[in-house]
Amino acid sequence: MDNNKAMLTCDEDENKRILREWMQNTDDLVMVSSAIDLGQSVTVCYLAGLIDGRQLDQMLLLYKEDKDRLPAFQVDAKVHTFEEVANGLASGMSVLLFDSDGYGITIDTLGVQLRSVDEPTSEATVKGARSGFTESLQNNIALVRYQFASPSLKVEYRIAGQLSKTKMAILSVGGITNPDILQEVHQRIDEIPADAILGSNYIEEWITDNRGTLFPLLESTERPDRVIGALLDGRIGIIVQGTPFVLLLPFVFLQAFQVSEDYAWSYYIGSLMRLIRLFSGMVGLLLPAFYVATVTFHHELVPTTLLQSIASAKEPVPFPAVVESFMMMIAFEIMREAGIRMPKQVGQAVSIVGALILGQAAVEAGIVSPIMVIVAALTGICTFTLPPTAINYVIRILQFVMTLLASLLGYVGIMVGIIMLLTYLASLRSFGVPYLGPAAPFNLSELTDVIVRRPHTKNNKRPSLFRVIHNTRFRSKS
Amino acid sequence: MSWLKKQQLATLLCLCLAVTGCKGSMELNELHIVHSVAIDQGEDGGVRVTAEIAKLSTGGQQPKGMQESTFYLTSEGSSLFEAARLMRTKSDRTLLWGHTTAIIFSTDLARGGIGKQIDDIRRLRQFRNSTLIYAMEGRAYEALKVSMPNLSISSQALRGLSEGGESTALTEQTSLIDVYQELINGYKDISLPSVEVVKDQVDNKLKLLQTKGLYAFKGDHLIALMHASETKGYLRAAAKMNGSIEAVACDAKHKITFENISNRSEIEVDLNKQQMPEVNIEIYADLDLVSVQCDKVKVDPRTIAGWEKEINHSITEDLERYIRFSQKHKVDLLGIGEMIHRKHPKQWRKMKEEWGTIYADTTFTLKVHGRVDHTNFTF
Secondary structure, eight states: OOOTTOBOOSOHHHHHHHHHHHTTTOTTEEEEEEEEETTEEEEEEEETTTBOHHHHHHHHHHHHHOGGGGGGGTOOOEEOBHHHHHHHHHTTEEEEEETTTTEEEEEEOBOOOOOOOOOOSSSOOSSSOOOOOOSOHHHHHHHHHHHSOOTTEEEEEEEEOTTTOEEEEEEEETTTSOHHHHHHHHHHHHTOOOSOOOSHHHHHHHHOSOTTOSSOSSEEESOHHHHHHHHHTTOEEEEETTOSOEEEESOOGGGGGOOGGGGTSOHHHHHHHHHHHHHHHHHHHHHHHHHHHHHHTOGGGSOHHHHHHHHHHHTTOOSOHHHHHHHHHHHHHHHHHHHHHSOGGGHHHHHHHIIIIIIIIHHHTTSSOHHHHHHHHHHHHHHHTSOSSTHHHHHHHHHHHHHHHHHHHTHHHHHHHHHHHHHHHHHOEETTEETTTTTTTTOHHHHTTTTSOOOGGGOOBOOGGGTOSOOBOOOOOO | OOHHHHHHHHHHHHHHHHHHTTTTOOOGGGEEEEEEEEEEEOGGGOEEEEEEEEOOOOSOSSOOGGGOOEEEEEEEESSHHHHHHHGGGTOSSEEEGGGOOEEEEEHHHHHTOSHHHHHHHHHTSOSOTTOEEEEESSOTHHHHHOOOSSOSOHHHHHHHHHHTHHHHOSOOOOBHHHHHHHHHHOSSOOEEEEEEEEEOSSOTTOEEEEEEEEEEEETTEEEEEEOHHHHHHHHHHTTOOOOEEEEEESSSSOEEEEEEEEEEEEEEEEEOTTSOEEEEEEEEEEEEEEEEOSSSOOOSHHHHHHHHHHHHHHHHHHHHHHHHHHHHHTOOTTOHHHHHHHHOHHHHHHHGGGHHHHHHHOEEEEEEEEEEEEOTTOO
């Protein structure tokens, strides 16, 4: 197949032979010759299993009745080369080869059994929409369009991956999304040299601003309402075929604490939930470090009665506090990982063993102190309050770093850690947007919809952070 | 910056942390938590320090917290610091002084001055400002060995006892920073609450701690003990009183008792023509009727007015007792001197040297405005 421009010939057998070669002599390639009209025979080619047979029959019948109804076949282009035919077949099209005339037409007859729309498992809500994305690109776009029925919603298809030919859709809103950012996205996607894109994270890693960073510079979500909210803020969505996770960009750090459910409750409740998430993010990052620093360096800071309790609990424990906390944190990470991977049937066994051994028996055996169990448990639970962006995992990793710093230098170490972390975060950019915005650069009015939630009636401005074209959402009538 | 340089910097940073880190870290099971300290006169003019240290029991599922038992370490040295350091020779762990809740001075030592000891304690930086200070007649360490019924750690007992001063006005919480502040500023003389070991009135074997009365100091030297009514008078005049009990007689044997619920005092100082200070103290006290022991008591505005008169009288007596005490011992606990200093700085400069004698001759005018607010449904 050196010559990519190999044209279809006018000989039926020759066409079949070459096409078969193009398709690596695969066994599921079906080629049936049939006479459609007097004197004209066509070869119907498709990959068995990938197409919907009933749809194909219907199409052929329609075609027999009236050849001029070609547009009804979703045929936008006649194909002339073997490469086009082969690519079409591979992506689930059926191809009609008009052998005598040396061209073919492709018919979209893709018919694969996919999961139906389901509640998103990673982002559950109590109140709010319950539909989540699936693996189907078309369906995912439809889910967005269904809730955001506006002609300004723009969908642009792109294909990435030389081998996998993964289809993706770039979603933006005309009149809101900044065209510069959109163009940057196009450019970065077009430049992806990868041979296969097997999920949205492949895209994320290729187009991110900083490939070495621990922090996610793109967000991914399973929820259509979150995507629509992001689009309305002037952000861009990328739906990748075959993954229910849609990428949203640009992404700033504080968005990791937002959940679409915040907007489903009254703003007091929404704000409170958001504050709790921020607080527990901080607790998750700092609590073990704080505990270790306090009990090894700053005993004076603890109230006497509490210190007495901690001391008598710590008395039989042979390890230094930092070792103890590392043991518990690692054990917790193992438990969590096991919880995700294990089959549901053994779930109970793992949780019993985990709770009994790590919780009770370890304390009774004097390996860890009960206070440490509380600290580890609280820290672990705190990180679960955050929506499942990668920030979650980042916080867990940084926990260890912070604890290590705390064990070396006490509170000074924690401060060193926090300062270094903030400096680093301030240096990050996501598609040109400062990662710490709107906290740094500081913008009070925008922070009111980031730290807490603004009432819908007061939410008349889009965040300027994403450099939207038109930043008024609505004008209040009064 | 080149990659190599970055790497070198990172290594340097890690080395800094690793080499300098961990200094000063102390695991909890390498420490003894000192809860209270008693400071006595040692031999040859030295200091004898006794520390009450919590004994931590191991193996229990539930930590006992402040219910743990304690043990004592004593050592002597020429200074407080030396004595405290030498204590380490008897202790298997480093002593953590930062959680000391109470320091008890023996009166013997206090008569010779506590200034140096307070200074030493301040220098140790570990002690909290809120550490409570007490004085005790006899040997101070004996107070530590008394175990209160529910608390074996006497520092907790002492803290609880001095909080009781808010409802009895017989003692007062005095913290390290209060004492240090007054010693440095010299605005007024200090007083320390007294602790004594008493026997329970019912169970004779039961030894209890009791805080009643204040020790008055002149500078840093202990002068004398103020007893109950003097203490009450002082606390009332200094507006440090929250609650107390006042009783007036209603017939020959019985009394009517009132609870003091609020107290305000206004002190005004001026100099008369002879350049002698004149002090006006006005007391505004609100009281509630809590107990009537006599029969046939009718509560009407007239009786209440009568009670108020008697209350005023008894409060005035308390105040007079305090003033007599302070003039006798020439201790200025209310800070009258400082008030003159602020109002008449020029005259104060002349008075300063002989303030003790001048204070003893100062005329005090007392006015008490007691008011019975509530009779608590007693008809």
